[in-house]
Amino acid sequence: MKYEIQFKYIEGLPKKSYRNGKPEGIVMHETDNEKSTIWNEIAFMSRNFLNAFVNAFADKDNIVEIADPRYICYGAGAVANRFLMGIELCHHKTKADFEASFDRWCFYAAAKLVQFDLPVIDAEKTGKGTLWSHAAVSKHLGGTTHDDPHDYLARFGYNWSMVVDRVTKYWNELKGVKTENSLPTGKVYAYEVYQSKSVGFSTSTYLSGFNDYYAAVDFCRRWDSAFVKEHNTGKTVFGPTPAIKPAIDVSKYPTLRKGSTGQYVKTLQKALGGLVVDGSYGSLTDTAVRAFQKKNGLTEDGIVGPKTWDKVING
Structure with missing residues (x-):
């Protein structure tokens, strides 16, 4: 690994689960503070984490993870917090120091995407993806009005496309990415x-x-x-x-109802969206199924049989 990630977790942070059980991407922030060091930023966040905190900070010499990315952080508004991690880029005055910090910032983002088995997908224009600027969160998700890190990047002649390129570069190195003309190393899959x-x-x-x-x-x-x-x-x-796009044969999918558990319940919860993917068919899942059935002209009974499965999986 090119850079060491230091782990200095803040004590007492809340441990709340993501909406689908794991992060779905990362927000790239900058601190907007010309005079503060990485250690000052971490100290401030340690005292004020009930208001806001991110997962990590990067400067020209350090990458410091202060919050476990397996749990949500409070860094980008209520909507984004439910599914996105976050890292702050500390400010520097010279281009050399900026470049050193920028490189570590992007490396951390790539490392976290790899850790959670996520590809690099730019969310800047579409609001769908795994790599977000804070400005994109404000534009597409709301809950915040910040527009970083674009102005700070521009100060040194950088832009968002360069962030995507650098994160992708490190993602490739860490993941061992393959193109469509090559096969994954090791085991060959069907x-x-x-x-x-x-x-x-x-x-x-x-x-x-x-x-x-x-x-x-x-x-x-x-x-x-x-x-x-x-x-x-x-x-x-x-x-x-x-x-x-062939239809998936759902004839062998089990019938599910309130009280069911297991992997097929997780598949159902993922497909419906807006549910905690825990494999337990409880009241919230039952309500979501009934709403889905009603919307799609199916019998509104909360029982997921062949017709409901087909509509859920194949649309």
Whole structure:
């Protein structure tokens, strides 16, 4: 690993779960403080974490993680806090010091995306992705009015595209990314999931491999412009083009109802959205299912059988 990440966790931080059980991306902040050092920033946040805190800070010499990224931080507004991590870039006066801090800032973002098995997807324009500026959060999600880090980056001739490029560079190095013309090292899988180059990569990017088709499709559906290729033939067998998107056979999916538990309940909760993905079919899941059934003209009974499964999975 190019840089050491120091772990100096603030005591007493709340440990609240993300909306889907793990982070779905990271917000790139800057401190907007010309006179403060990284240690002053951390000390201030240690005293005021009930108001706001992020996961980490970076300066020209250090990357310091102060909050466990397995739990939410309070850094980017109520909506973003439910699913995004955050790191602050400390201010420097010279371009050399800025570049050193910028490099560590981007490295940390890449390392966290890799840690939680997330690709690099720029959310700046669409409001959908894993790599966010604070300005993009304000624009697309609300709950905050900050517009960093663009002005600070521009001061040294940098821009948001350079953030995406640098994070992607380190993500590639840490993850060992593969293109669509190469195979993952080690074990060869029957199905390979790629992120299309249309979302910002110069080539389509290998994400993961599976021997089970349905597992590959389930993983693929989590990402915009992802697709599944069959290893032996090289044929795209799922997404992103609707014309080649086969319906998933749900005939063997179990019937679920209130009180059910397990992986299929998690699949249901992920597909419905807005639920804690805990594998337990409780009252909130039952309410969500009934609302979904009503919206889609299905029998509103809270029982997830073949017709409801088909509508949930295949739309």
